Amino acid sequence: xxxxxxxxxxxxxxxxxxxxxxxxxxxxxxxxxxxxxxxxxxxxxxxxxxxxxxxxxxxxxxxxxxxxxxxxxxxxxxxxxxxxxxxxxxxxxxxxxxxxxxxxxxxxxxxxxxxxxxxxxxxxxxxxxxxxxxxxxxxxxxxxxxxxxxxxxxxxxxxxxxxxxxxxxxxxxxxxxx
Amino acid sequence: xxxxxxxxxxxxxxxxxxxxxxxxxxxxxxxxxxxxxxxxxxxxxxxxxxxxxxxxxxxxxxxxxxxxxxxxxxxxxxxxxxxxxxxxxxxxxxxxxxxxxxxxxxxxxxxxxxxxxxxxxxxxxxxxxxxxxxxxxxxxxxxxxxxxxxxxxxxxxxxxxxxxxxxxxxxxxxxxxxxxxxxxxxxxxxxxxxxxxxxxxxxxxxxxxxxxxxxxxxxxxxxxxxxxxxxxxxx
Numbered sequence: 103x104x105x106x107x108x109x110x111x112x113x114x115x116x117x118x119x120x121x122x123x124x125x126x127x128x129x130x131x132x133x134x135x136x137x138x139x140x141x142x143x144x145x146x147x148x149x150x151x152x153x154x155x156x157x158x159x160x161x162x163x164x165x166x167x168x169x170x171x172x173x174x175x176x177x178x179x180x181x182x183x184x185x186x187x188x189x190x191x192x193x194x195x196x197x198x199x200x201x202x203x204x205x206x207x208x209x210x211x212x213x214x215x216x217x218x219x220x221x222x223x224x225x226x227x228x229x230x231x232x233x234x235x236x237x238x239x240x241x242x243x244x245x246x247x248x249x250x251x252x253x254x255x256x257x258x259x260x261x262x263x264x265x266x267x268x269x270x271x272x273x274x275x276x277x278x279x280x
Numbered sequence: 281x282x283x284x285x286x287x288x289x290x291x292x293x294x295x296x297x298x299x300x301x302x303x304x305x306x307x308x309x310x311x312x313x314x315x316x317x318x319x320x321x322x323x324x325x326x327x328x329x330x331x332x333x334x335x336x337x338x339x340x341x342x343x344x345x346x347x348x349x350x351x352x353x354x355x356x357x358x359x360x361x362x363x364x365x366x367x368x369x370x371x372x373x374x375x376x377x378x379x380x381x382x383x384x385x386x387x388x389x390x391x392x393x394x395x396x397x398x399x400x401x402x403x404x405x406x407x408x409x410x411x412x413x414x415x416x417x418x419x420x421x422x423x424x425x426x427x428x429x430x431x432x433x434x435x436x437x438x439x440x441x442x443x444x445x446x447x448x449x450x451x452x453x454x455x456x457x458x459x460x461x462x463x464x465x466x467x468x469x470x471x472x473x474x475x476x477x478x479x480x481x482x483x484x485x486x487x488x489x490x491x492x493x494x495x496x497x498x499x500x501x502x503x504x505x506x507x508x509x510x511x512x513x514x515x
């Protein structure tokens with residue numbers, strides 16, 4: 103990628119998804135100048151936020167050479183299309199969003215919601231971050247993660263396989279192996 | 281006069297002794313039966329006509345849980361696990377929809393008319409974020425509803441992977457085993473989101489030995505819970 107010859111920047115979308123949750127802290131963090139400047143500096147042109155059940159609405163912007171185009175919506179049935187069109191995905195820590203993004207091979211920053219009562223979800227994000235499949239951040243540290251990330255160092259995720267479970271279940275129930 | 285009173289007391293004592301003995305016997309029988317069921321749980325089925333299909337209850341949960349379950353169903357032989365009953369929380373509209381799409385795709389690819397699947401909703405014991413105190417009442421309601429559904433389904437196989445709704449269903453399946461209503465095999469796959477600690481549902485089913493087979497997707501959990509089977513990631 104990079105800048106086109108005629109000076110027109112190619113569209114590079116950052117897609118943010120919070121699934122069906124409410125994650126105002128993340129949306130607020132994205133709405134800060136700090137984060138927007140950092141995204142612009144890294145060459146992104148558009149910021150599209152799927153904000154779920156949140157009540158904080160970010161400021162929309164049409165964007166130009168010196169600022170990021172910002173848009174948002176609450177829910178959509180075509181999250182997969184948005185993921186496919188994105189150059190960077192910023193997601194809540196839900197396993198559904200994480201694996202959907204990883205399977206598409208998109209660079210991913212997972213932001214952990216520390217307000218959830220039973221906050222087990224950070225476990226998965228941290229484990230996958232340790233295995234270099236994604237970056238893991240908190241809303242307060244998102245701009246630092248964006249500034250410091252090296253997307254080339256991320257390793258592709260190879261999808262898992264349910265056949266070992268199926269084999270064990272079949273053997274347990276006395277079904278013949280095939 | 282005094283003698284009459286004494287003999288009356290005697291007779292009363294005798295009756296009470298009989299009742300107590302009876303109760304102790306019943307409790308002992310139930311305890312022995314529970315111990316037998318626990319001992320038998322986790323041991324593979326052997327005396328069974330191998331090609332006979334098993335009615336299967338599939339407990340779905342929101343978000344990632346359903347995606348993981350469908351990944352498992354994709355590789356299970358559908359003719360062996362039939363009919364299939366899907367249960368999801370009443371507040372969760374997405375999961376049953378995904379299960380319907382999955383079942384329809386099966387029907388399309390196999391060309392079989394009419395799918396042997398049913399879809400049901402259940403009250404949830406606890407919503408994400410609900411306090412543990414109010415959970416007590418909602419759990420009781422959920423339990424009654426679960427009992428009703430389980431009496432209707434009486435599954436031979438229970439597949440679940442983490443949502444709290446599976447607890448009442450699995451406990452009832454276990455009670456059915458104790459009473460002798462229906463023997464079932466309970467399979468629990470801990471969610472991929474659990475890396476270091478089991479979920480509350482998983483912990484209960486593991487510790488109470490309700491699950492016949494317990495699968496985990498991360499090696500860290502296998503080290504902590506040796507009776508679990510480590511199966512790698514499903515996603």
